[in-house]
Amino acid sequence: MRTSKLGLDFNKVDEAKKLAENIATDVQSFVENYTTVSVERTLCSLIGIDGVDENDIPLPNVVVDQLHENGAVGQGVLYYLGNAIIESGLSVQEIAEKVTSGEMDLSKMNSHSAEKAQEAIMPLVNASIDRIKANVAKRDNYLNTIGEGEKPYLYVIVATGNIYEDVVQAQAAARQGADIIAVIRTTGQSLLDYVPYGATTEGFGGTFATQENFRIMRKALDEVGEEVGKYIRLCNYCSGLCMPEIAAMGAIERLDVMLNDALYGILFRDINMQRTIIDQYFSRVINGFAGVIINTGEDNYLTTADAFDEAHTVLASDLINEQLALLAGMPEEQMGLGHAFEMNPELENGFLYELAQAQMTREIFPKATLKYMPPTKFMTGNVFRGHVQDALFNEISIWTGQGIQLLGMMTEAIHTPFMSDRYLAIENAQYIFNNMKNIGDEVEFKKDGMIQKRAQKVLDDAYVLLDEIKNEGLFDALEKGMFGDVKRPKNGGKGLAGVVAKSDNYFNPFINLMKGGQK
Numbered sequence: 001m002r003t004s005k006l007g008l009d010f011n012k013v014d015e016a017k018k019l020a021e022n023i024a025t026d027v028q029s030f031v032e033n034y035t036t037v038s039v040e041r042t043l044c045s046l047i048g049i050d051g052v053d054e055n056d057i058p059l060p061n062v063v064v065d066q067l068h069e070n071g072a073v074g075q076g077v078l079y080y081l082g083n084a085i086i087e088s089g090l091s092v093q094e095i096a097e098k099v100t101s102g103e104m105d106l107s108k109m110n111s112h113s114a115e116k117a118q119e120a121i122m123p124l125v126n127a128s129i130d131r132i133k134a135n136v137a138k139r140d141n142y143l144n145t146i147g148e149g150e151k152p153y154l155y156v157i158v159a160t161g162n163i164y165e166d167v168v169q170a171q172a173a174a175r176q177g178a179d180i181i182a183v184i185r186t187t188g189q190s191l192l193d194y195v196p197y198g199a200t201t202e203g204f205g206g207t208f209a210t211q212e213n214f215r216i217m218r219k220a221l222d223e224v225g226e227e228v229g230k231y232i233r234l235c236n237y238c239s240g241l242c243m244p245e246i247a248a249m250g251a252i253e254r255l256d257v258m259l260n261d262a263l264y265g266i267l268f269r270d271i272n273m274q275r276t277i278i279d280q281y282f283s284r285v286i287n288g289f290a291g292v293i294i295n296t297g298e299d300n301y302l303t304t305a306d307a308f309d310e311a312h313t314v315l316a317s318d319l320i321n322e323q324l325a326l327l328a329g330m331p332e333e334q335m336g337l338g339h340a341f342e343m344n345p346e347l348e349n350g351f352l353y354e355l356a357q358a359q360m361t362r363e364i365f366p367k368a369t370l371k372y373m374p375p376t377k378f379m380t381g382n383v384f385r386g387h388v389q390d391a392l393f394n395e396i397s398i399w400t401g402q403g404i405q406l407l408g409m410m411t412e413a414i415h416t417p418f419m420s421d422r423y424l425a426i427e428n429a430q431y432i433f434n435n436m437k438n439i440g441d442e443v444e445f446k447k448d449g450m451i452q453k454r455a456q457k458v459l460d461d462a463y464v465l466l467d468e469i470k471n472e473g474l475f476d477a478l479e480k481g482m483f484g485d486v487k488r489p490k491n492g493g494k495g496l497a498g499v500v501a502k503s504d505n506y507f508n509p510f511i512n513l514m515k516g517g518q519k
Helices: 008-029 037-046 059-069 077-088 093-101 112-143 162-174 210-227 240-253 261-267 275-289 299-303 310-325 350-366 383-400 420-436 450-473 475-481 507-513
Strands: 035-036 153-158 180-183 235-238 258-259 291-294 338-340 370-373 405-406 498-500
Touching: 008 310, 008 350, 008 450, 008 475, 008 507, 035 037, 035 275, 037 059, 037 077, 037 240, 037 275, 059 077, 077 093, 077 112, 112 240, 112 507, 153 162, 153 420, 162 180, 162 210, 162 420, 180 210, 210 235, 235 240, 240 258, 240 261, 240 275, 261 275, 261 299, 261 310, 261 475, 275 310, 275 475, 275 498, 275 507, 299 310, 299 338, 310 338, 310 350, 310 450, 338 350, 338 475, 350 383, 350 450, 370 383, 383 498, 450 475
Parallel strands: 153 180, 153 405, 180 235, 235 258, 258 291, 338 370, 370 405
Antiparallel strands: 035 498
16 A cells, blocks of 8 residues: 655546656557657667768768658668668668669669568668677676665766767765766757767767767776776767767666667757657667666756646656656656756755655656756855755655656756765765665654645646646647746747658568566
8 A cells, every 4th residue: 555755645646647647658658659760770780880971971860861761761771771782682781882872772672571681681671689688688697786875866077079078077076975877968969860970089078979988888887887996877968959869878778877868859949849759769769778867857946947836747757757657668766867956055944845846756756866956046156055955856766766866956056066076976866875874764744834735736736737738639738838938839839840651561660679678
């Protein structure tokens, strides 16, 4: 029997989850009928097409662009590659190179049946599946031998723009006590409709997400993890116009955590909602199979809307994101559903309201590896007050059993953190986590008190909002600005031209092989 310290009505929670399920199912019925150029490029990468042409255009882009220009993407790139294997006897890499040189047009070759094309491509699909399984096994071996840090995981960022400098800072952070290293992605990469190639040494506000950069950082964290005696998880950004492609890169290079949320891209990057919702589904199938914890971006709603008044939109979005992830076969334990400590510090009893919401989120999503974001909106450059704000945030996290603690930096409003800033943030969290380790087991909340009433009101308001969204549909709700006070048009934004209806013979065997995790 479920019990609530907050006096939550779990019947209402169940009803809210049912509303969210109806919303997600309606979205999924749309997703099933379409593919995107990014999904098709992902399939190219998964079966082994790699490299760039003389203009640094990735070969998966070249192959899919040729099909798109000929109106053939709806049949699916795997059909055309399987067909080309039958016709030419070449490898998919050789086929891609001939497409690049202009020697081969995949849409104009003699056609074989979809069954024969799929039969020709399946050995490559199975080899890709086996490679990802081997990565999961390697992570599991590390976790079973050297182990990892306790939850809440201490999550810190590196963001120099240079992958080699990032390695220096990441290894230092691991030695200081970090459990997760997030390599912040360079500003604007989410709007690129291709994935840059190779190691990179220049970026603004972060470092390009490339497969080679993933490989370099994974190797560095394995080395320092063996040194300090715990597995260090690696996080990057699986969002934007290349969401499933970056998911595939992460699966191939053994990333552990991915920021993975279509709603964030729609609201804050003006990416077309149809495109990114379709992309999100395949990215989550891949992440689920690869054992990757996803982080969702609900915390960002509170940077454009008031954290006290709009808390229910965060909960409503978490409930929808949970259902969308379940439809992609993702276990609850891999859902880093997002929320944040973002109320105005001048608000009387703000700490109690924040505590109520964090406890509420934990009780509504008991298995999720919840992602808790630090105060950023009201950081002022006063590092002493900032350090206190971060300490209060850390207290609530250990009290309510959060999963991933994105550590606040006292210099948040001033600059990208120095190694010394990161050290102080880790020390702050370790001190509080140790001294308050079991406070959540020991303290109860006053019946019908301020904390209980706050949590109950947020749940009630989220239920009302979900009921409204169910009647509107998610796409119309986004058009009306129901999340984060941001309105986006269904047929506007970036990337809509890359959405294509599937033909009757379309196939993507990765969905069935990956969905639901490792067999």
